[in-house]
Amino acid sequence: MKTYYNPEDLKKFSNIGEFDKPLADKFFSWYGDVFAEGALTAREKSLIALAVAHAVQCPYCIDAYSEDTLAKGCTEEQMMEAVHVAAAIRGGSSLVHATQMMNKVKELTM
Amino acid sequence: MKSLLAQHHELSQSGRQLQLLDEVVQSAAITPFKEKLKTLGFYPLKPTGIDILQINVGKLCNQTCKHCHVDAGPDRKEIMSRETLEQCLEAVRTSGISTVDITGGAPELNPHFRWFVKECTQLGVKVMNRCNLTVIFSNKKYNDLPEFFAEHKIEVVSSLPFYNADRTDRQRGEGVFAASVKAMKLLNAVGYGKAASGLILNLVYNPTGAFLSSGQQVLEAQFKKVLHEEFDVVFNHLFTITNMPISRFLDFLITSGNYESYLEKLLAAFNPATVNGLMCRNTLSVSWDGYLYDCDFNQMLDLKIGEGDAMHIKNLDLNYLNRREIIVSQHCYGCTAGAGSSCGGEVVK
Ligand code: SF4
Ligand code: SF4
Numbered sequence: 001m002k003t004y005y006n007p008e009d010l011k012k013f014s015n016i017g018e019f020d021k022p023l024a025d026k027f028f029s030w031y032g033d034v035f036a037e038g039a040l041t042a043r044e045k046s047l048i049a050l051a052v053a054h055a056v057q058c059p060y061c062i063d064a065y066s067e068d069t070l071a072k073g074c075t076e077e078q079m080m081e082a083v084h085v086a087a088a089i090r091g092g093s094s095l096v097h098a099t100q101m102m103n104k105v106k107e108l109t110m
Numbered sequence: 111m112k113s114l115l116a117q118h119h120e121l122s123q124s125g126r127q128l129q130l131l132d133e134v135v136q137s138a139a140i141t142p143f144k145e146k147l148k149t150l151g152f153y154p155l156k157p158t159g160i161d162i163l164q165i166n167v168g169k170l171c172n173q174t175c176k177h178c179h180v181d182a183g184p185d186r187k188e189i190m191s192r193e194t195l196e197q198c199l200e201a202v203r204t205s206g207i208s209t210v211d212i213t214g215g216a217p218e219l220n221p222h223f224r225w226f227v228k229e230c231t232q233l234g235v236k237v238m239n240r241c242n243l244t245v246i247f248s249n250k251k252y253n254d255l256p257e258f259f260a261e262h263k264i265e266v267v268s269s270l271p272f273y274n275a276d277r278t279d280r281q282r283g284e285g286v287f288a289a290s291v292k293a294m295k296l297l298n299a300v301g302y303g304k305a306a307s308g309l310i311l312n313l314v315y316n317p318t319g320a321f322l323s324s325g326q327q328v329l330e331a332q333f334k335k336v337l338h339e340e341f342d343v344v345f346n347h348l349f350t351i352t353n354m355p356i357s358r359f360l361d362f363l364i365t366s367g368n369y370e371s372y373l374e375k376l377l378a379a380f381n382p383a384t385v386n387g388l389m390c391r392n393t394l395s396v397s398w399d400g401y402l403y404d405c406d407f408n409q410m411l412d413l414k415i416g417e418g419d420a421m422h423i424k425n426l427d428l429n430y431l432n433r434r435e436i437i438v439s440q441h442c443y444g445c446t447a448g449a450g451s452s453c454g455g456e457v458v459k
Contacts, residue, residue, distance in 0.1 A: 011374075043328060071317065071324040073332045075274060 010060045043072040050079060051086035111174040111283075113183040114358060121361050122181060124412040130364075131355065131373075131440040138370045140377045143442045152385045154435040160428065162393040164211040164406060164453065165190070165198055167223065169398065171215040172248040175269075175282045177316060177359040179410050182215040189219075194400040195226045197424040202233055205428055211393070211453065213240040213406065218252055227262055237264040240453075243293035244286055256293075260300040265310040267349070267453075268294075273336040277318045294343040303344040311345045314455070316353050320368035322379060322448055323350040326456045349455025352376070354407050354444040376443040384450030387457040390436045396423050404436045406453070407444070413437045 017024035035045050046068045053061030069079050114122040121127055135142055147153035169186035171178075190198075202210060210230045217223055217239055230237045239259065246255050259266055268290070272278045275287035294303070294311070301307030313333065317323055330348035337343050353359045355372060363369040390404040400423045402416070403409035415421045415434060450457025 011378075037328075041328070042324070043332075067321050068324070070319070071321050073273075073324070073329045075277070 005059050007059075007063065010063060013060070043069075043074065046072050047074060047078060047082045051082040054083050055086040055090055111176075111183070113174065113181045113185050114361065115181055116183070116185040119361065121357065124410065127356055127360055128411060128439060130360070134370055134373050135440050138374055140373055140440075143438050143440050146377075146380060146443075147385070147438065150382050150385070152382075153438075155385075155388070155390070155438055157432055157434065157436065158391045160205065160207060160392065160394050160431060162209040162211055162389075163198065163202060163205075163207045164213060164393050164395045165195075166213050166215070166395065166397055166406060166409060167195070167217045167220040167226070168215045170219045171242065172219065172245050173216070173242055173283055173286065175358070176362055177271075177281055177318075177353050179354050179357045179359065179407060180215060181357045181410070186215065188398045189221075190398040190400075192222050192225075194396075194398070194423065195222050197400060197422075198396060199226075199229050199233070201423050201426040202230065202235055205426060207235065207394075209236040209238065211238045211240070213453075216242050216245040216248075218245050218255060219248075224258060227258075227264060231262045231264070237262065238267055239264050240267050240269075243268045243270070243290040246293045246296065247289055256296045256300045256302070259297070260302065260309055263309065265312070266297065266302060267312045267314060269314045269316070270333075271316055271318050273333050281318045291337075291341045291343055294337075294341075294345065298343055303346055310347075312347045312349055313345050314349045314351060316351045320353075320363060320366065320372045320375075322352055322375060325449065326350045347455075349453075350451075351453075351455060352444050352447055352451035354441055356407060356441050357410055373440070373443065376447045379447035380443065381446060381448060381450060381458065384446045384457040387450060387452070388445055389452035389454070389457075390445075393453075394431065400424060402426075402431070407441055408437055411439070411441065413439070 014028070035042060035049070040048075046065060049061065050065040050069050053065050066079070134140070144153060147155060166180070168189035169180055169182045170184070170189055171180075171182035171186065172184060174183040201207070212227070214220070218241065220226075227237060227239070241255070241259075246252050269282075270278060270290055271281045278287035278290070279285065297303065297311050301309045302311040303309070315323065315329055315333065323329065326348060329350055333348050334345070337345070355363055355369075355376070360369075363372050390408070393405060395403040395406050395409050397403060397409050401414050402421045402423060403414060415437070416430070419425060420427070445451050445457070
């Protein structure tokens with residue numbers, strides 16, 4: 001498949017250990033702990049992951065966490081609200097920099 | 111929606127289903143289930159005893175759910191006769207079986223259903239009935255089923271694929287969620303699902319698509335919260351089960367392009383710890399015409415135990431049954447994925 005993203009590659013994620021096992025092991029062990037039931041529920045963490053996947057625009061993570069949130073009993077509405085939160089932060093984080101632009105404009109103009 | 115059989119669909123043929131499952135296992139380089147068991151030292155799979163008799167009293171149903179492994183529906187006419195039901199009772203009487211699990215179709219649509227339940231309770235065995243909830247409103251004569259269930263203290267197990275109407279109705283048909291909630295209210299009114307009554311109402315969740323469940327405990331808590339807060343209904347436990355890649359769900363997998371990846375998902379989630387608790391090891395399944403199977407899924411795939419009348423309920427041979435080899439094939443991956451799946455929910459507790 002001649003494209004940068006191949007859905008089949010998601011299944012090969014665990015193979016990253018091929019090039020550096022100790023670091024990969026550390027990552028996956030930490031990753032597992034991050035998503036375990038804790039002060040936040042595994043379901044809440046999955047919704048956060050889904051939102052972040054959209055913010056960082058990772059198609060692998062979007063696929064993986066669309067399925068994971070479904071499996072954890074989230075509704076379509078909850079999933080879309082999570083994506084809107086990501087979008088709002090993305091939009092807001094651009095817009096808040098407008099203050100810098102405004103400062104600069106005010107500094108430069110009479 | 112018509113059953114696959116009424117549509118003359120190729121998947122109404124069990125041989126075709128088995129063939130397709132073998133084909134995908136080959137093409138996706140999935141280890142055949144038998145081989146998987148062999149490498150782990152679990153083959154041949156043997157029974158641990160026969161505690162539960164699961165009786166499929168017919169394929170007639172008032173619903174036509176998209177995932178139904180029975181291919182049940184209003185157009186199915188297979189119904190267990192009084193004679194076969196009497197043979198089942200005799201088998202229970204003589205075998206030491208402790209639980210009778212009545213399934214279908216909609217079991218209540220079998221004209222001998224109430225008589226059979228009464229006979230079973232008189233034998234002192236535990237009786238479970240797999241009620242689809244909406245059957246209670248399918249005809250006036252079923253409106254009093256909650257009272258009947260309560261009177262005979264039978265355990266009610268009901269499918270409810272999700273805690274909202276949207277996802278439930280997409281799988282089970284328009285209006286099913288609302289009718290299910292209404293039925294649960296009636297069951298609650300006679301004591302079902304309430305701790306002090308001793309009347310058990312368990313719900314069964316199965317994913318509404320080509321994904322696996324994430325765990326019984328978490329989903330049970332969600333179901334309980336939403337159903338109680340939004341609809342004022344209660345129940346005892348939630349059993350989460352995996353959709354089996356057979357019959358109507360197989361049709362969905364193929365037409366939606368999820369077939370190969372679903373099988374791969376099941377294989378990837380294979381959990382050896384589930385093998386000890388597989389339901390085929392302590393359950394015997396009887397079809398509407400009285401033949402014996404290792405489980406309801408093998409029944410639908412026509413994988414009979416033994417040959418001819420020797421393996422008919424009227425000739426129950428416990429010695430043979432306890433020594434037999436359980437017939438397994440690729441669909442069995444549906445029982446061993448994750449925490450495992452059985453009629454009682456997760457296998458690994
Ligand atoms: S209610 Fe049960 S038996 Fe009837 S169609 Fe649905 S899944 Fe099949
Ligand atoms: S489908 Fe499940 S219960 Fe039936 S024989 Fe296979 S493993 Fe056993």
